[in-house]
Amino acid sequence: MIELHSSPTPNGQKVMIMLEETGVEWKHIDVNIRIGEQFKPEHLKLNPNNKIPAIVDAEGPGGGQYTMMESGAILLYLAEKTGKFLPKDMRKRYDTMQWLFFQVAHVGPMFGQANHFNGQAKDNQYARDRYNNEVQRLYRVLDNRLGKYQWLACEDEYTIADIATYPWCKGHKDRGIDKAVFPHFIRWFEAVEARPAVQRSNDMAAEIRARMSKAVEGQAPINIYDTKDNAERLALATSH
Numbered sequence: 001m002i003e004l005h006s007s008p009t010p011n012g013q014k015v016m017i018m019l020e021e022t023g024v025e026w027k028h029i030d031v032n033i034r035i036g037e038q039f040k041p042e043h044l045k046l047n048p049n050n051k052i053p054a055i056v057d058a059e060g061p062g063g064g065q066y067t068m069m070e071s072g073a074i075l076l077y078l079a080e081k082t083g084k085f086l087p088k089d090m091r092k093r094y095d096t097m098q099w100l101f102f103q104v105a106h107v108g109p110m111f112g113q114a115n116h117f118n119g120q121a122k123d124n125q126y127a128r129d130r131y132n133n134e135v136q137r138l139y140r141v142l143d144n145r146l147g148k149y150q151w152l153a154c155e156d157e158y159t160i161a162d163i164a165t166y167p168w169c170k171g172h173k174d175r176g177i178d179k180a181v182f183p184h185f186i187r188w189f190e191a192v193e194a195r196p197a198v199q200r201s202n203d204m205a206a207e208i209r210a211r212m213s214k215a216v217e218g219q220a221p222i223n224i225y226d227t228k229d230n231a232e233r234l235a236l237a238t239s240h
């Protein structure tokens with residue numbers, strides 16, 4: 001049994017999709033980042049960086065329990081554990097690594113910053129332009145790649161690079177990314193979205209989101225972007 005301690009954000013969802021795709025036995029443990037549960041001491045034991053996701057595998061390497069943070073590393077671990085979605089052929093394997101790391105190093109952080117400044121700092125035009133331009137450039141990189149290959153890393157294999165990148169790209173309509181200008185990206189996005197495991201994970205994400213919204217009712221939601229709270233968070237994060 002694998003526990004996924006998470007919220008249904010893009011980094012959480014990529015692990016959900018992988019768990020569904022591989023068919024391992026797993027369950028979701030809600031860590032509601034809207035009310036700061038990522039700062040609880042029990043979560044810090046699983047993810048020393050106070051973020052979601054984290055997994056706990058009851059049957060880890062060597063037989064004992066194994067705990068992990070970092071969604072990209074978690075996908076690699078699950079791929080190795082199950083023998084799925086990470087090609088055996090060395091060239092394809094490293095193509096997959098390249099595009100997985102491209103997601104972790106570029107798509108995630110840049111899309112995340114764009115979302116942040118668009119939502120939280122509407123008057124900061126410099127920052128919004130910087131990250132929105134970078135997001136457009138990254139969609140162009142994806143479209144170019146997908147014009148040459150059916151899947152992101154490999155021509156003939158759906159891999160953890162596709163699984164990692166899809167949830168981050170979901171807001172494409174709001175970002176003006178359409179079929180006329182990014183046809184290869186749209187073809188790929190629709191192919192990933194049509195997979196039964198991806199659909200199941202999207203349904204689960206909606207359920208978890210509804211459950212978490214209910215849990216927030218009556219509680220003061222914390223704003224993780226509120227810099228005034230930072231001293232308290234720093235103290236929590238370093239107290240164990």
Ligand SMILES: N[C@@H](CCC(=O)N[C@@H](CS)C(=O)NCC(=O)O)C(=O)O
Nearest residue numbers: 009011033051052053070071072224
């Ligand atoms: N590099 C990390 C990023 C994790 C991350 O930033 N998680 C976000 C949600 S997608 C989070 O926990 N945010 C809450 C916070 O920053 O307090 C990974 O890929 O696992």
